Amino acid sequence: MQIAEPFSTPVPTLTDHRTRASAEDVAARFHAIRTRTTWITDRLAAEDQVIQSMEDTSPTKWHLAHTTWFFETFVLNGFVDGYQPFNEDYPYLFNSYYVQAGERFSRPRRGILSRPTVAEIRAYRDEVDRRVVELLGRLEGAELERVATTIELGLHHEMQHQELVLTDIKHVLWQNPLNPVFANRDGQSSDSRPMGWLDIDEGIYEIGTDEMDFAFDNEGPRHRVFIEPVRIADRLVTNSEYLEFIRDGGYRRSELWLSEGWAIVEADKWDSPIYWERSDAGWSQFTLFGLEPVRGEEPVCHVSYFEADAFARWAGMRLPTEHEWEVAAGELDRAGNYIESGALHPRASGDSRQFYGDVWEWTQSAYAPYPGYRAAAGALGEYNGKFMCNQYVLRGGSCATSLSQMRRTYRNFFHTAARWQFNGIRLADDGSGRGREARG
């Protein structure tokens, strides 16, 4: 099985800035990305697509409908005069969190809904897609530009949900003692390279972006930060290194942990990343390819912020800030970063410096607005800003992220206990003397 293809095959990009793209270009890109979603879900049974395994996850069929609702609400309803909704109950069922867009069905109860069925939702997708393309065919000039801008946001939203479909279904299938297989592993594993270091000098750096083909509002405004000197690892922490932490009592030594993290370790009896289990034959992990042995050379994955932080403390170091990460990634954008999207599992580093395409990387930066940030008015202003509290920023992009979503300024964010995403660890060393001697 090879899911990489629809992820990494270049989708039609807009040859010019989207504001001058043709309706045909927009439609082609729209079609390619929408189709990728169902390409993923086609390998699931209808029954799989119903389940909500925990409050954080959503049923596959909800993702299929919600991404469609996004286009129906912000494109069709916004730009088609007298638009009649496909089904008047769907907005209530498939709005996620846009309070200003109306009432919503209770999030933790999404798994209680058997109807509409998968087939009915696929029909909903088809009809909305048809109407969007139809709309594009009628527009030009400034109006086309406004619609294309909203569609582009919707497509980035769609790609985010493609990743969520994969992370959520992984969690769903993991609940099942039958260990269902989503896909077959594809390709060879390589070795991991020794950890190298990228030096960042003290100084004022510019962070974020103000303008580009596409960026979320939270990536700007571009602004200045002062960074004290620091070294950033040039590859991810591997399973072998993480196993050393486990064997050294990492999950039993309170002094390595943030207080909230330690409370969870004790309450939930954490002793490894989620999806890992130990048997007489050693460690195995549940993957989208089924249950597999843990491979030492691969990046550790599915760890919470608490585990990433504890590992770093054990190693005598710390996590990078998001500013440090962005500066380090900028040094490397020109060559040697590993990017293979759609692999469904992180790969060993090989010769790559591995900044994108394996795992999202926890930073020690709380998710906060950049100076001068201001959310847009209306429901779309709820896209990012209202979550800037009690979450932490991750950078890079994982093996489940679309190639066209990986960029240096992208700010992903999750709560500190979240483990079901493809999240891993990169180390930073600020020469504070925490050093290696802290271990043991």
Place this chain on the structure above:
Amino acid sequence: MQIAEPFSTPVPTLTDHRTRASAEDVAARFHAIRTRTTWITDRLAAEDQVIQSMEDTSPTKWHLAHTTWFFETFVLNGFVDGYQPFNEDYPYLFNSYYVQAGERFSRPRRGILSRPTVAEIRAYRDEVDRRVVELLGRLEGAELERVATTIELGLHHEMQHQELVLTDIKHVLWQNPLNPVFANRDGQSSDSRPMGWLDIDEGIYEIGTDEMDFAFDNEGPRHRVFIEPVRIADRLVTNSEYLEFIRDGGYRRSELWLSEGWAIVEADKWDSPIYWERSDAGWSQFTLFGLEPVRGEEPVCHVSYFEADAFARWAGMRLPTEHEWEVAAGELDRAGNYIESGALHPRASGDSRQFYGDVWEWTQSAYAPYPGYRAAAGALGEYNGKFMCNQYVLRGGSCATSLSQMRRTYRNFFHTAARWQFNGIRLADDGSGRGREARG
């Protein structure tokens, strides 16, 4: 739509006592009752069959698998040498509560399992059914008798789950704002007759049964009770009568309620039976036929013990004990009891005395062992006995009960707050002077 047919059409019964039934008779009866189960579930989408709407309910596909597991475990595994399970993980997934039969998957998490799919479970049913019939063909004499006895228990178990499939899917579909329809209403409604009374004289009565074609162990031993004089209503309480209770502030007057019931009324803001809702157009109720107006002449249904008890107190009466019910029903067994199975909704009394086939009837008797009761050894001994605590007995049989399960000594039981079953109210009056004047 007419679901009554597979419910009320006589299934092959054993012309002789089952201990002398032929293998062919047993197989025919087995086939007929097993087929009725899938006849019911065929009208559902795969997605419907996955959902567990609350801890008390189970997914349809779990019922399909669990009833099959019952035959696999107690028949095939018990009587076929060297039997290999269809799937070695299924016993863990589909054992309900038989602790002595091994570990079980967590009950409140049954809705988290997408696999096995409906199609896989149907294949499981087919294979087990084939093996059971095959086994019957090889047996005779005492061994046939032992297997037939276990099969007969399994078929009564199957019929109980047929009713649960209906009550559970009703609760599942009710969650959904789309108000899905399970079936179309069939037949005409009649009027309700005035309430009449059956007098029971004081005296010693015999209760329960020791011997019959089939009875659960909790229906015996037959024993004596003394009953003080009492009158028992000869029909069920109607929606009209219950609406009078609601309009009289029934749900707001604490003095009418048991303390535990009042706590729930306040906490969950109960103001009507479950499935009822009030709009400007009056009261409607969710049924297996979709959302319908509440019809005054039909028996009130889907009430908890607390509501049944509060209604009776408001009416200046009380609920019958299960002994009183059994004596009253015995008076009438010979004529005039209403029985139409599979109607999917209780019917107005018409000319009938309505002791069976509409709703289960709450009694004020806590579910307890009869004097001299002793559960069987082994896992099957867990069928009834271990639930004899904090539940209350219901008698009769509902519109979702198989005709062949309705009998005078049958003891159904549920917790006092349960409302998702087809449960209703019959009144008793012991002349204690609680009288009508208690109202208002």
Place this chain on the structure above:
Amino acid sequence: MQIAEPFSTPVPTLTDHRTRASAEDVAARFHAIRTRTTWITDRLAAEDQVIQSMEDTSPTKWHLAHTTWFFETFVLNGFVDGYQPFNEDYPYLFNSYYVQAGERFSRPRRGILSRPTVAEIRAYRDEVDRRVVELLGRLEGAELERVATTIELGLHHEMQHQELVLTDIKHVLWQNPLNPVFANRDGQSSDSRPMGWLDIDEGIYEIGTDEMDFAFDNEGPRHRVFIEPVRIADRLVTNSEYLEFIRDGGYRRSELWLSEGWAIVEADKWDSPIYWERSDAGWSQFTLFGLEPVRGEEPVCHVSYFEADAFARWAGMRLPTEHEWEVAAGELDRAGNYIESGALHPRASGDSRQFYGDVWEWTQSAYAPYPGYRAAAGALGEYNGKFMCNQYVLRGGSCATSLSQMRRTYRNFFHTAARWQFNGIRLADDGSGRGREARG
């Protein structure tokens, strides 16, 4: 220390039926019983009297105030024209569950109130007592009779709360790793006698009472029941016998337990009665005398209904019904029952038949109204009736019960999981053949 004295010293009783008692007699009895309450609480620190250790228990100072509120509400407020409450906020704070008497402070939050202080509540008691006695001095005839009747109910209520003060403070002190001592053990322990049996013949028996110096409404109406032949043990189950059950895996064998009980055993990891703990030196138990070794000859105490039922099943027997208990106790009322009130801990049987004064005895009877029962109108009608659901009847009376509350028809009741009361086990054998062979 000897707390028995104020418990078992005869308090002034009314020489004649209370309807003809003199005001002086009533006042003397009122004074004696009210004083006994503070005699108990005097041995506690103010801090002890604030704590609510779980929802079932109440702070000592709440009991002091609530019993006073009872007299203020139903005597002073009911019979003194223009009565002004001692403090207008107290009714809200100290009403327990009388919905018809007005709003109440949340029960599970009683331990959140530091004010009024113990001293302030004692002043409240003094003032109400003064006013009650003053009122009595002004009355005669029918009015005196009505007040005396309410006072008598209040004094029985007071005695119930005296027992609760002891059971609740035991639970409070047990929370504390310092193992605080409430009182010093007094007197010698004797041996236990071999278990004997009382035979009850089949027949119709009269149960309950209609008339007496004092009885709660739930003890009537007197009515007939039919009892099948049964034998009732003539002493309580001892700690030695219960240890045999534990050693035989009693807490690990699901087949011995009711399903609800087993769920609690597993969830809460029950492996002995509450207050017991095992160390290398053997079993010890927390008592009002501090931590003591478990003495084999004493009655087992502080067990739930589930444990009593499981023990009886293990022993091949069952618990008696409340009817059987009442009949058996009636056989013995004339001689040989053990009654020593206020011992604060159950005593070995010695030569006694031990029907009263050690532990409350679980029966297998769900708490239900007797035929023809009807609660009184108004708030006092809430005293008993509204709890007749999901609780089980206990009979007898414990080492913390007032002598003047022990009578054959008294129906105590608690939920099946309750363990903090002085509750124990008496066996019944209905010759069902469950027999001894069920063990092991």
Place this chain on the structure above:
Amino acid sequence: MQIAEPFSTPVPTLTDHRTRASAEDVAARFHAIRTRTTWITDRLAAEDQVIQSMEDTSPTKWHLAHTTWFFETFVLNGFVDGYQPFNEDYPYLFNSYYVQAGERFSRPRRGILSRPTVAEIRAYRDEVDRRVVELLGRLEGAELERVATTIELGLHHEMQHQELVLTDIKHVLWQNPLNPVFANRDGQSSDSRPMGWLDIDEGIYEIGTDEMDFAFDNEGPRHRVFIEPVRIADRLVTNSEYLEFIRDGGYRRSELWLSEGWAIVEADKWDSPIYWERSDAGWSQFTLFGLEPVRGEEPVCHVSYFEADAFARWAGMRLPTEHEWEVAAGELDRAGNYIESGALHPRASGDSRQFYGDVWEWTQSAYAPYPGYRAAAGALGEYNGKFMCNQYVLRGGSCATSLSQMRRTYRNFFHTAARWQFNGIRLADDGSGRGREARG
């Protein structure tokens, strides 16, 4: 009543750097600060000191014991050879969160402990104090310096708990419908001045401290940050201004709130700061002086981070970062800041610029380690570092803070939903154009 005195009267400070302080100086300062604690608690009843009103608060008597445990553990046990603990159970009971110092009694159950009583804990305090002073009298040179350093940390810890005693008892007394009064209001209220602004220019600033008489480890290392231009309000937001927000629908407009905050607003039905209540007579608030009218000119207090953030967004501005606050406060350290400690309630600004002594001021900075921060080894290393996650920094110091704890670099921190502290709001404006027009 005047509680300001023991708070603001200068306690003996160490005339020289503490490393050269005399044992007498240390002992005098120790005595003065320890005495202040009991000076506060002396105005409470024993009953008040037992209550834990929610998990965040602790009983007064626990504070009394815990601060004593700190000196016993880190001074007496650390520096006295063969020290025998006052009571061997106390370390278990009174350790707060120092995992490396041994097992701890469950935090949310601190209110379940009646023993040791207040009197016993006061005896514990007296004895430990005596032993500490005795120890000091025996030391000199480097050893004295080490002990004095630990004592100084213990005294700052003591002062933090003095503030907690006040904030916790306020919450305890607020539970009580009797509205108990802790102290009498003292002094006159003044007016509030118009809001002025302090301009901060863009540039690199030094933040934190490396060396001083005393600082917590989280205040260093001193390091550089770049700040974009911003204006900081020179006084706190007042109740009048906050009432304008309420009246403008502030608690009903989701677009003003962080997503987590909005969820709490809806779930807990927040419609004002904690302690406020609305009646026909207008808004009142519970204070340590009892229930009082809300005074418009006083700073708004007892708001969560969510409310502070929503208010700022409504005002078209934002909260300052902790860096911005520290820079702004530095501008003003030389004159005009309002400091009156121990007032027990925030005061109107009058002519003051009000940076200290009224309320703690929420910043938008998540609590995080400064670059190069490293926690100390051992249990004392748990003092600050392990909490650097999901909390937000507050700066300044409140009317319940000791004068000697207010300094520019002090980093207080609480969870975003915390409201029981004396926390308020200062505005920042980064000219992002969020402007005033966002309102309405």
